[in-house]
Amino acid sequence: xxxxxxxxxxxxxxxxxxxxxxxxxxxxxxxxxxxxxxxxxxxxxxxxxxxxxxxxxxxxxxxxxxxxxxxxxxxxxxxxxxxxxxxxxxxxxxxxxxxxxxxxxxxxxxxxxxxxxxxxxxxxxxxxxxxxxxxxxxxxxxxxxxxxxxxxxxxxxxxxxxxxxxxxxxxxx
Amino acid sequence: xxxxxxxxxxxxxxxxxxxxxxxxxxxxxxxxxxxxxxxxxxxxxxxxxxxxxxxxxxxxxxxxxxxxxxxxxxxxxxxxxxxxxxxxxxxxxxxxxxxxxxxxxxxxxxxxxxxxxxxxxxxxxxxxxxxxxxxxxxxxxxxxxxxxxxxxxxxxxxxxxxxxxxxxxxxxxxxxxxxxxxxxxxxxxxxxxxxxxxxxxxxxxxxxxxxxxxxxxxxxxxxxxxxxxxxxxxxxxxxxxxxxxxxxxxxxxxxxxxxxxxxxxxxxxxxxxxxxxxxxxxxxxxxxxxxxxxxxxxxxxxxxxxxxxxxxxxxxxxxxxxxxxxxxxxxxxxxxxxxxxxxxxxxxxxxxxxxxxxxxxxxxxxxxxxxxxxxxxxxxxxxxxxxxxxxxxxxxxxxxxxxxxxxxxxxxxxxxxxxxxx
Numbered sequence: 379x380x381x382x383x384x385x386x387x388x389x390x391x392x393x394x395x396x397x398x399x400x401x402x403x404x405x406x407x408x409x410x411x412x413x414x415x416x417x418x419x420x421x422x423x424x425x426x427x428x429x430x431x432x433x434x435x436x437x438x439x440x441x442x443x444x445x446x447x448x449x450x451x452x453x454x455x456x457x458x459x460x461x462x463x464x465x466x467x468x469x470x471x472x473x474x475x476x477x478x479x480x481x482x483x484x485x486x487x488x489x490x491x492x493x494x495x496x497x498x499x500x501x502x503x504x505x506x507x508x509x510x511x512x513x514x515x516x517x518x519x520x521x522x523x524x525x526x527x528x529x530x531x532x533x534x535x536x537x538x539x540x541x542x543x544x545x546x547x548x549x550x551x
Numbered sequence: 552x553x554x555x556x557x558x559x560x561x562x563x564x565x566x567x568x569x570x571x572x573x574x575x576x577x578x579x580x581x582x583x584x585x586x587x588x589x590x591x592x593x594x595x596x597x598x599x600x601x602x603x604x605x606x607x608x609x610x611x612x613x614x615x616x617x618x619x620x621x622x623x624x625x626x627x628x629x630x631x632x633x634x635x636x637x638x639x640x641x642x643x644x645x646x647x648x649x650x651x652x653x654x655x656x657x658x659x660x661x662x663x664x665x666x667x668x669x670x671x672x673x674x675x676x677x678x679x680x681x682x683x684x685x686x687x688x689x690x691x692x693x694x695x696x697x698x699x700x701x702x703x704x705x706x707x708x709x710x711x712x713x714x715x716x717x718x719x720x721x722x723x724x725x726x727x728x729x730x731x732x733x734x735x736x737x738x739x740x741x742x743x744x745x746x747x748x749x750x751x752x753x754x755x756x757x758x759x760x761x762x763x764x765x766x767x768x769x770x771x772x773x774x775x776x777x778x779x780x781x782x783x784x785x786x787x788x789x790x791x792x793x794x795x796x797x798x799x800x801x802x803x804x805x806x807x808x809x810x811x812x813x814x815x816x817x818x819x820x821x822x823x824x825x826x827x828x829x830x831x832x833x834x835x836x837x838x839x840x841x842x843x844x845x846x847x848x849x850x851x852x853x854x855x856x857x858x859x860x861x862x863x864x865x866x867x868x869x870x871x872x873x874x875x876x877x878x879x880x881x882x883x884x885x886x887x888x889x890x891x892x893x894x895x896x897x898x899x900x901x902x903x904x905x906x907x908x909x910x911x912x913x914x915x916x917x918x919x920x921x922x923x924x925x926x927x928x929x930x931x932x933x934x935x936x937x938x939x940x941x942x943x944x945x946x947x948x949x950x951x952x953x954x955x956x957x958x959x960x961x962x963x964x965x966x967x968x969x970x971x972x973x
Contacts, residue, residue, distance in 0.1 A: 413711045414733075415668075415751055421733030422716055449733070460735040460892075462717030463675040475676075479637045480836060481794040483882050484874055517719065517886050518637040519676040522794035522866070523801045532678035 395438045399431050403439060406431075407446045417447040421457060425464055434465040462517070470505040470512035472550045475529040478515050481522035490526060491515070493540050498547075511547065555768045555780075555788050556652070556761065557644060557804045566683060568690040571651040577696060579767035583659045584702050587770070592663035593619060596766070598774035600786040605631055605722070605759030606834070606863045608785070608852035618664055618746040618754045627755040628661045628669040630763055631727060635674055635719040636835035637886060638866035641790035642760035644802050646673070646680035649764075650687035654710065656763035658696060659770055661708040664756055669710045672727050675717045684712050719890035723938050724749075724757040726892065737894045738938040761790055781807030785851040789862075795869035796823045808854070812846040814867060826871040830954065834863020836883050837943035839950030840876075859950060875970040876955040877962050880948055881909040887944035898941025901932040905948060912959065915966030922959055926952060 406427040410420040424447065428439035435458050444451045458464045465473075474494070478487040494500040494513055505512040521527035524536030535546055558565075558574075565571040583592055597612030618626060630653065634642045645653055657669050673681055688710050691697040699707045718736045720726045725739035728749050749755020765787060769777045778786045785807045791814055794800045798820030805814065811831055815821065822828055828843045833850065839860040841848070848858045855862050870879065884906040893899045908925045911917040925948070932945035952959055961969040 416732065418733035419731065422730065423714060426714060426716070447733075457733070457735055460718065461675075461715075462889075464716055478882070479886055480879055480882050481638055481868060484795060484870070484879070516676070517717075517889055518635065518639075520634055520640040520643055520674065522638050522640055522868070523792060525794060529676060529678070534679060 395432070395436065400438070400442055403428055403431050403442055404446060407443060411447070418449050421447060421449055421454065422461075425454070425458055429465060434468050462514075470509050472510060472531055473512050473514060474500075474547075475514045475516045475519065477517075477519045477521070477525070477527050479518040479522075481518075482526040485525040487526040487538075490538060490540065490543060493543065497544075510550070554804050556764045556790060557649075557802070565649045565651060566687075568651055568687065568694060571649075575771075576651055576767075577655055579769075579771040580655045580658050580696065581702065583770050584662050584704050584706055589619065589663045589665055592659065592770065595774050596663070596769060599769045599777040600774075600784075601762065601765055601769065601777070602785055602787075602852060603759055604761035604765075604789070604865075606636070606861075608862065611758065611762055614746060614758075615660070615664060615756060617744070618756050621747050621754040623747075623752075623754055624665075625668055625753055626664055626666040627750040627753060628657060628664060628666040629724075629727065629731065629750070629755060629757045630657055630669070630671040630760055631722065631724065631757050632671050632673040632677075632680075632760045633715055633719075633722040633727060634677075634760070634864075635722050635890075636837060636864050636866060637883070638794055638832060638835045638868045639792055639864040640794075641792040641802050641865060643677065643680065645760055645764050646677060647683050650680075650684050651691065652764050652767065653684075653760055654687055654691050654697070656766035657710060658691075658701065658708055659766050660756070660758065660763060662701075662706055666756070667707045667709065669708060670713045670731060671710065672713050672715060672721070672731060675715045681712055681714055688712070718892070719886075720892045720938070720940060723940070726938070727757060728755065735892070737892045740937075782849065782851055782853075784853045789850070789865050791850070791865045791867055793819050793867045793869065795867075796826070796871040796874065797821065797869045798823055808849040808851045810847050810849055811841070811867070814850065815846070815869060819869075822869065822871050824871075826873065829870045829872045829874060830876065831870070832866070832868040832947075834861050835866035836868070836886065837939070837947060838863040839947050840954060842954050873970060875913075875968045876951055876958050877909065877913050877968070880951050881906070881913045883947065884909050884944065887940065891940060891944075895937040895941070897932045898936045898938075898944070901928055901941060902944050904928050905932075905944065909948075912962050913968075915962070917963050917966075919963065922952070922963060 407424045410423045411417055414420050424443045428435050432439050440451050440454050500513045502515045521536050526538045527536045593615050601611045602608040715721050721730045721736040723738050726736040730736035745755045781787050788804050789807045791803045803818050830840045832840050841860050845858045852862050888902040888906045891898045891902050908921050929945040929949050932941050936942050958969050
């Protein structure tokens, strides 16, 4: 596998905002608002919807969520920043969420972080140059009995080793 | 002991509603909604002695009674499936392999509390559980177990999975409520307690996944049978999630009051490689560490405090002599620093300060009085924070510094790790 380099500052990976995507988001938010007694109650799932549609919580998405729910954009940004799983900047195509908390740490998670840096040029919070992977360090993912563990996009993988990591990453193009 | 909560979980177990029903599922719900009054159920749960399994151990029946006495409607039922405590993965088998047990428990609870709206606040790190739960809810709706006229008894209950977004503090019930209302998950001042003023100011019961998973069995088999399991003060089975240096880590359903020695050596196959045990965290990272001298302490809400710790979520983390305690607590403090919600100063600033000192000690860049400063900072956080996060961070460090003081001192004096030097 070739070595990748970190994303350069001037490279734009912002997903395109289209009317179709905005319409999708609007429909989803209107559905979610029916599940809560207040419009603001639908805020967290609406932000997930925005992330799923745009790849991250873009300024356009915040504007759209604000228009529909009536919650101010400033408040929405405040909420989005508070939670670790919302991405407020563009990310790679696949997100590696690797746990380094105590149970994973004592089973070698920090070696895996170092390995991702050496082999893929992937540092915590960074993205590979080809935009394929982003790395997020997690604070426990509830897989302590099968440590070290990670979530790759929405799939969980346990008992990681460097070899297993290589094999898994190979299958995410 | 017969498994109650982990009964028949597994690949061909009880994920689909047909399998769950074929194995006797939803019988408790049919009995409760068909033959019992809400008052009967609350009395049964009170008699069973069930205590909340999220960590605090508050009597469940009493909590329900407080909510049922409040005349305000609607009442909300919330399942706390946030499970963010490092070391804890006990609820995961229920959420991923036995979702109908949780749903049945919630329907019975909602009937007892006369609640028509329920939420499962699920941690964002469990995407698979979200898919499983949403499918299970659809199945229960199709069978008429959820919806607007359950079992044609004019009982209405609808359930929504609310996906958390990665904030440990949202496991605290008032922070969870704030988060469900669409805000930053920061704790609220108590009183008023959520049972009287919770979600949108209405009576709200927040119960842990494991607590709710006990309900169908109690209703089906009676409080007396349930109270005969475990110990008198803390009856019932308990899920223990065991991780670290044991041969067979995993989730075990065992009677409350079992000793740490039995868990580690009888059920988990002892320490990896037969190495000596160095210490055990009995209930997740925010419960104080115990030395091997406490191995015979019964694991329950009453006995562990006498040994200076807590049952917490029942997350047993085992360390052998190859583990550096300073490194463990440096990493743990990084967690507390990251997860502090920022609402109150002693926690927000104190966890960062303690982490900075621990990092210095761990990296061998410390000064001689760092240990004294660390002790001073921790003592000034303990008991002075708005919610238990800062308190927990300070107390677990103080316990570790007391039991493993020589290891901290070795780090400071020699600028390197005692474990690696050995």
